[in-house]
Amino acid sequence: YRLDRNQLVDSSCPHLASGIRTNQTLRILSLSYNNLQGPHFCDLMAALTTSRIEQLHLVNTHLTDSSCPHLTSGIRNNQTLRTLNLSYNNLDGCHFSDLMAALTTSRIEELHLYNNHLTDSSCPHLASGIRNNQTMRTLDLSHNNLQGPHFRDLMEALTTSQIEELHLDRNHLTHSSCPHLTSGIRNNQTLRKLNLNENNLEGPHFSDFMAALTTSQIEELHLSDNHLTDSSCPHLASGIRNNQTLRTLDLSWNNLEGPNFRDLMEALTTSRIEELQ
Structure with a gap:
């Protein structure tokens, strides 16, 4: 059921709530590109807990950190929701930790937080959300700004998660992030796809990352637009x-x-690569 771009506002939330509360047939609800931020957003989230919705799309709905407690109540112990798309909102802040804590008791398999103004200070909260999480398979953190000392916390938590697909493109990551990326993928037996496009990983620590790649199970690696030069080729090899x-x-x-x-190119001959861009 799609209601994208319908100029819906916060005052629509009680009506949306009445439509999904105890509804046993609705599986997909997309409310993207509306403006649902406000005091009545909590009504919608409360109704979510008694619905059977499996996919909820709230892309660019002007949600802020103050929406996180309501999102928390909607996903905590929710046994049906599998996909939650919160891209293009602004969830960074003191309540973001509540949302991440609730993630651990949800059944969400796919979480999209693309372009949410998340910073390095969000990494410990993200880490607590994925650490030992047995359901999460896809995590999209693209177009945020996670570079910093706490990025390490997120990468350490990755090793005990079940995440198979991680998107970190355009996160202002530099070669100083490579040791942390290394700890996240070394001997990681679940991660299959890693997207690092549009960062700046060129530098002396890039070799650490490439060395760890050999003990990972990664099948798909994206390093487009990373300022890599000819000096990176031996490490890539x-x-x-x-x-x-x-x-x-x-x-x-x-x-x-x-x-x-x-x-x-010589290393390519002994690899198992099927697609090179």
């Missing part, structure tokens, strides 16, 4: 040489031209 799991590698929009590019 060590990451893919005899790598038995990697199938897709995206290196587009970098600057790999130079004498070391040959190393990368």
